[in-house]
Amino acid sequence: MNKKQKNRKIVAQSKRNRLINRRYTSTIKTLSKLFSLKIKTLKLNNVGGEELSTLKLEILSLVKNLYSIIDKAVKKGVIHKNTAARKKSKIGLISKQIQY
Numbered sequence: 001m002n003k004k005q006k007n008r009k010i011v012a013q014s015k016r017n018r019l020i021n022r023r024y025t026s027t028i029k030t031l032s033k034l035f036s037l038k039i040k041t042l043k044l045n046n047v048g049g050e051e052l053s054t055l056k057l058e059i060l061s062l063v064k065n066l067y068s069i070i071d072k073a074v075k076k077g078v079i080h081k082n083t084a085a086r087k088k089s090k091i092g093l094i095s096k097q098i099q100y
Contacts, residue, residue: 024073028087031066038062039094056098063095 001009038059042052067088074084 021078024078027069035062066091
């Protein structure tokens with residue numbers, strides 16, 4: 001393999017890895033924004049009955065998905081483990097304030 005081919009391969013790998021990394025980071029950002037939006041709607045609108053329970057279940061599933069994506073991003077090396085721990089801690093503190 002000559003130098004030109006090797007450089008092309010490196011460029012292709014870099015593009016592929018950049019797309020994978022962007023997918024993880026954008027998913028984390030999107031889910032975080034959705035989580036904060038759900039928390040705000042829960043705090044602002046004192047809904048009762050079924051709406052409250054469904055909103056809480058949505059928040060619980062969102063927290064699980066967010067934790068999962070953050071852990072996968074750390075495993076792939078997209079974000080640092082301390083950054084992940086900080087994000088998960090913040091999410092956990094906010095979600096614990098809600099009484100399930």
